[in-house]
Amino acid sequence: MEFILSILIGVLFTAAVYLILSRSLLKVILGTGLLSHGAHLLILTMGGLGGSAPPVLIDGITDFADPLPQALILTAIVISFGVTAVILVMAYRMYAVHQTDNMNELRGNDEHD
Amino acid sequence: MEFVLLIFLPVIFALFVPLAYKRIKGIHTGWFVLLVPLVLFGYYAGFLPLVMDGGHAISELQWIPSLGIVFTSYIDGLSLLFTLLITGIGSLVVLYSVFYMDSKKENLGSFYVYLLIFMTAMLGVVQSDNTMTLYLFWELTSISSFLLIGFWYTKDKSRFGALKSMMITVFGGLMMLGGFILLNIMGGTFSIRELIAQAPELANQPYFMLALVLILLGAFTKSAQFPFYIWLPDAMEAPTPVSAYLHSATMVKAGIYLVARFTPIFGSSSVWIWLVTGIGLLTLFWGSFFAVKQTDLKAILAFSTVSQLGLIMSLLGAGAISYHTTAAIFSFATYAAIFHLINHATFKGGLFMIAGIIDHETGTRDIRKLGGLMSIMPISFTVALIGSLSMAGLPPFNGFLSKEMFLESMAALQHFELYNFDTWGILFPIVAWIASVFTFTYSLYFVLKTFIGQKKFEQLPKQPHEAPIGMLAAPMILASLVIIIFFIPNLVGKWIIKPAVMAVQPTLYASPSAVDIHVKAWHGFGSVGLWLTVGVIVFGTLLYLTIPKWQPFYRIQPDRLSLNAGYDALMRGSERGMNRVSRLYMTGKIRTYLLYMFAFLSVSIIAVLFIKDAFIVDMNSFAAITLYGVLNGLVLLLSVGFVVFAKSRLAAIIALGGVGYSVALFFVIFKAPDLALTQLVIETVSVALFLLAFKHLPALQTHGETASHKVVNLIVSLSVGVMVTLVALSSHSQKLIPSISQYYKDTVATEAGGGNIVNVILVDYRGFDTLFEIAVLAIAGIAVLGMIRLRVSRKEPTDENK
Numbered sequence: 001m002e003f004i005l006s007i008l009i010g011v012l013f014t015a016a017v018y019l020i021l022s023r024s025l026l027k028v029i030l031g032t033g034l035l036s037h038g039a040h041l042l043i044l045t046m047g048g049l050g051g052s053a054p055p056v057l058i059d060g061i062t063d064f065a066d067p068l069p070q071a072l073i074l075t076a077i078v079i080s081f082g083v084t085a086v087i088l089v090m091a092y093r094m095y096a097v098h099q100t101d102n103m104n105e106l107r108g109n110d111e112h113d
Numbered sequence: 114m115e116f117v118l119l120i121f122l123p124v125i126f127a128l129f130v131p132l133a134y135k136r137i138k139g140i141h142t143g144w145f146v147l148l149v150p151l152v153l154f155g156y157y158a159g160f161l162p163l164v165m166d167g168g169h170a171i172s173e174l175q176w177i178p179s180l181g182i183v184f185t186s187y188i189d190g191l192s193l194l195f196t197l198l199i200t201g202i203g204s205l206v207v208l209y210s211v212f213y214m215d216s217k218k219e220n221l222g223s224f225y226v227y228l229l230i231f232m233t234a235m236l237g238v239v240q241s242d243n244t245m246t247l248y249l250f251w252e253l254t255s256i257s258s259f260l261l262i263g264f265w266y267t268k269d270k271s272r273f274g275a276l277k278s279m280m281i282t283v284f285g286g287l288m289m290l291g292g293f294i295l296l297n298i299m300g301g302t303f304s305i306r307e308l309i310a311q312a313p314e315l316a317n318q319p320y321f322m323l324a325l326v327l328i329l330l331g332a333f334t335k336s337a338q339f340p341f342y343i344w345l346p347d348a349m350e351a352p353t354p355v356s357a358y359l360h361s362a363t364m365v366k367a368g369i370y371l372v373a374r375f376t377p378i379f380g381s382s383s384v385w386i387w388l389v390t391g392i393g394l395l396t397l398f399w400g401s402f403f404a405v406k407q408t409d410l411k412a413i414l415a416f417s418t419v420s421q422l423g424l425i426m427s428l429l430g431a432g433a434i435s436y437h438t439t440a441a442i443f444s445f446a447t448y449a450a451i452f453h454l455i456n457h458a459t460f461k462g463g464l465f466m467i468a469g470i471i472d473h474e475t476g477t478r479d480i481r482k483l484g485g486l487m488s489i490m491p492i493s494f495t496v497a498l499i500g501s502l503s504m505a506g507l508p509p510f511n512g513f514l515s516k517e518m519f520l521e522s523m524a525a526l527q528h529f530e531l532y533n534f535d536t537w538g539i540l541f542p543i544v545a546w547i548a549s550v551f552t553f554t555y556s557l558y559f560v561l562k563t564f565i566g567q568k569k570f571e572q573l574p575k576q577p578h579e580a581p582i583g584m585l586a587a588p589m590i591l592a593s594l595v596i597i598i599f600f601i602p603n604l605v606g607k608w609i610i611k612p613a614v615m616a617v618q619p620t621l622y623a624s625p626s627a628v629d630i631h632v633k634a635w636h637g638f639g640s641v642g643l644w645l646t647v648g649v650i651v652f653g654t655l656l657y658l659t660i661p662k663w664q665p666f667y668r669i670q671p672d673r674l675s676l677n678a679g680y681d682a683l684m685r686g687s688e689r690g691m692n693r694v695s696r697l698y699m700t701g702k703i704r705t706y707l708l709y710m711f712a713f714l715s716v717s718i719i720a721v722l723f724i725k726d727a728f729i730v731d732m733n734s735f736a737a738i739t740l741y742g743v744l745n746g747l748v749l750l751l752s753v754g755f756v757v758f759a760k761s762r763l764a765a766i767i768a769l770g771g772v773g774y775s776v777a778l779f780f781v782i783f784k785a786p787d788l789a790l791t792q793l794v795i796e797t798v799s800v801a802l803f804l805l806a807f808k809h810l811p812a813l814q815t816h817g818e819t820a821s822h823k824v825v826n827l828i829v830s831l832s833v834g835v836m837v838t839l840v841a842l843s844s845h846s847q848k849l850i851p852s853i854s855q856y857y858k859d860t861v862a863t864e865a866g867g868g869n870i871v872n873v874i875l876v877d878y879r880g881f882d883t884l885f886e887i888a889v890l891a892i893a894g895i896a897v898l899g900m901i902r903l904r905v906s907r908k909e910p911t912d913e914n915k
Contacts, residue, residue, distance in 0.1 A: 001735060001736040001737065001738050001739065001742055002734075002735040002736060002841075002842075002845055003730075003732070003735055003842070004738065004742065004743065004746055005742075005746075005779075005841075006838045006841040006842050006845070007838055008746050008749055008750065009837055009838065009841060010834040010835060010837050010838030010841075011750060011753060011834060012749075012753060012772075012834075013830075013833050013834045013837045014830045014831050014833065014834030014835075015753045015756065015757050015830070015834075016830075017711055017826075017829065017830035017833045017834070018757060018826055018827060018830035019756070019757060020707060021704055021707055021708065021711075021826040021829065021830065022704075022818065022826065023704070023818050025810075026762060026765075026807070026810060030756055030765055030766075030769055033769050033772075033773075033799070034753065034756060034769070034772065037772055037773065037776050038837070040776065041776060041779065042837070042841060044779070044780070044783060044785070044788075045841060045845065046841065046844065046845055047852070048734075048736070048845075048852075049735075049736040049783050050736045051783075051784055052784070053784060054784040054785065054786045055784070055858070055869070055870040055871055056786075056868055056869050056870065057861060057862055057867075057868040057869075057870070058868075062858075064784075064858055064870065065783060065784035065785060066852060066854045067854055067857055067858070067870035067871045067874055068852065068853065068854045068857065068874065070785045070787065070788055070871045071871050071874040071875050071879065071882075073785075073788055074787060074788055074791055074871065074875060075875070075882050075883065075886050077788070077791055077792060077795055078791070078795070078886050078889075078890060079886055079889050079890075081795045081798070081799060081890075082889050082890045082892075082893035082894075083889075083893065084799060084802070085799075085802055085893055085897055086893050086896050086897060086900075088802055088803065088806040089806065089896075089897045089900045089901060090900060091806065091810065092806045092809050092810065092900075093900050093901075095809065095810055095811065096809070101810060101811055103702070103703055103704060104702055104704075106703075107701040107702065
């Protein structure tokens with residue numbers, strides 16, 4: 001299973017990086033979304049996909065899934081949500097002010113060269 | 114008393130100079146400053162009897178004991194000679210500057226502060242026995258010289274000259290530091306005396322040659338040797354007392370001092386002999402040849418200084434031969450070098466002061482406008498004539514003695530049968546002799562064109578008249594020294610030169626009196642020097658008389674092929690080249706930078722994986738493949754494809770939602786209920802947020818991305834994906850230590866009293882993570898609110914941006 005997941009994560013990263021390298025601001029944000037999904041799955045996979053029960057104490061069951069990666073991912077999900085929200089609003093404001101979503105045109109002032 | 118503290122006397126006194134300058138307006142500040150070099154000269158002269166007997170004095174002040182860095186004042190023959198030069202000429206220069214620098218027009222406070230800093234730096238250079246403090250003072254001379262050259266900082270030329278000298282001397286200084294560090298690595302000490310004691314062992318060390326070349330670079334840049342002499346003529350923009358002091362008598366001799374001081378360590382090497390002698394002679398010839406080209410009085414003197422420094426340098430190189438042969442003539446060369454060093458300081462200091470006086474009294478230093486000043490400025494003329502004839506090497510002036518010794522040493526070089534000297538050695542006396550002819554010519558050129566000939570007073574900015582006696586006092590003292598030394602050369606030799614020679618070649622002599630040299634003005638008709646001197650006078654006079662005929666030949670050399678043009682091209686070129694390079698890779702586009710980062714990351718990690726043989730896949734540790742897992746994987750793949758290839762933004766957002774939900778399904782499949790729950794909720798909220806924001810954003814556009822761009826993007830993103838997959842597989846296959854999670858599983862009920870292990874980890878075992886994750890959310894909320902609510906209009910460009 002880890003083999004399949006590793007390839008899926010690779011695909012997610014490829015797609016994410018491809019989108020991030022594009023010129024459209026929207027695609028860049030979509031790319032960051034894919035990137036965080038890939039990272040979360042990566043953490044989960046690295047913890048090991050074995051384990052026959054969720055990590056909740058129930059009498060008689062000892063083969064839990066690893067709880068630590070799950071806790072880490074939970075934190076990461078919330079943080080990436082916060083960051084995504086900020087980026088979205090930032091993109092919205094940027095478009096409102098500069099009237100463009102072309103990354104090539106968002107280059108700062110020439111005076112600072 | 115610890116006399117090492119005296120090194121710092123000038124710089125401490127400098128603290129009070131601005132006070133005196135501000136408070137006491139009636140008296141020229143220079144009079145107070147004059148006390149310092151006079152007191153120091155008197156004090157250090159007291160060491161003469163000690164040093165004459167071959168003794169030395171040392172005083173130490175710990176600075177960084179753990180690194181072995183100590184301020185030392187080590188007085189032996191060589192450092193005492195330089196110390197007396199620095200303080201003696203220093204007194205005369207301060208006296209001269211009192212009359213030269215106008216207390217109403219010039220900022221004397223800064224002038225004397227810089228000058229005193231320089232004096233401390235110079236004393237430190239010549240008295241330091243510790244290479245690190247020697248380097249410290251060495252750079253301090255560069256900095257104070259920079260400040261003094263740029264003293265009239267409103268003039269472009271002053272700033273240019275100051276920068277040029279700074280760049281070149283600091284370059285050399287840094288090279289020298291490298292040499293000192295190598296010496297420390299080889300010898301294990303910073304102390305020069307201890308290094309000299311280990312000299313025979315050092316010569317076999319691997320870094321020996323590198324240290325030699327680096328230290329010589331330091332000496333050659335400071336002492337204006339070929340091809341680094343180019344800063345010296347530009348340094349003539351400094352006030353004349355500065356030129357007289359720094360750029361003829363003291364600072365430019367720091368390199369000479371360095372070579373002399375390190376001769377006991379490096380002198381036995383043939384590279385040292387060849388480099389020091391060869392570069393010295395080349396500089397001597399080059400400087401004397403181009404001096405006749407100059408039209409500015411100070412430029413003539415600058416080139417002449419360059420050439421005389423080359424002369425002293427070549428003599429020091431020839432002196433090092435005495436390590437290989439017992440022929441007395443080569444220890445004679447060291448004696449001649451030090452003798453000429455003293456002579457040069459006396460006559461060149463005087464000549465600079467005269468050039469300053471001419472500038473002061475006529476308003477110009479251009480030799481084409483001057484002439485016939487003899488009758489108007491008789492005292493200046495006399496002093497200038499004495500200085501020039503001494504420089505030319507005529508009796509009865511001290512330059513004659515040392516020049517004759519120089520010619521004899523050079524003539525002896527061809528008889529030295531080591532390192533190819535017997536084949537090439539004949540060149541040395543020839544080059545030296547031609548250079549002496551040019552020296553004779555420019556000496557006459559300097560003094561005669563200025564003082565004799567046509568009177569062209571109507572061209573002068575000022576009506577010329579004789580300088581005040583105060584201004585003439587210092588050059589007159591120097592000129593009388595020029596004559597006195599001619600008549601008592603052996604007294605000077607006994608008191609100063611022999612102890613110095615012993616310091617340069619400590620292994621050869623037991624005491625200064627063992628240096629068996631007696632200087633005579635007359636060697637009889639059989640001596641080589643006499644006939645060479647006669648030849649110099651004859652040909653030099655001929656050359657001088659025909660100057661108008663051959664001076665135009667200098668114009669054959671185009672300006673752009675000169676060394677100065679080379680320096681300018683280097684400075685401009687490096688600035689432009691660096692600018693071009695940084696513009697090449699700093700495009701300002703985020704895509705470019707991301708490409709660098711991603712490409713570097715993936716390539717380096719993949720390379721490390723395979724170079725270190727770290728890529729191992731261990732299928733046994735993997736969990737079994739399940740049907741649900743495979744199906745969900747296919748859903749995920751499809752959604753990712755939709756996100757990437759969607760033509761409309763709505764489709765892309767929904768496909769992104771699909772990715773999120775299938776990730777949540779993976780969480781369900783892999784037994785992570787809390788994650789699945791959170792992921793579902795957050796994905797829903799995110800999609801809503803995306804839809805909300807995208808309503809205000811434009812439709813998906815390609816913005817004219819070309820196919821080649823896309824191919825590059827694809828290659829880089831594929832390599833990142835492959836990198837992640839490879840790292841994931843191999844790291845999962847090589848777990849070195851068991852997970853810590855067993856501890857959580859065992860203690861979650863007993864220690865924390867909970868059943869849901871993930872939740873207990875979040876709020877109990879690792880509660881801090883959660884606290885700051887909450888903080889992140891709060892900050893994100895505030896940021897979102899702020900960005901939506903704040904309506905700051907675009908500001909007009911401020912002045913800063915214009």
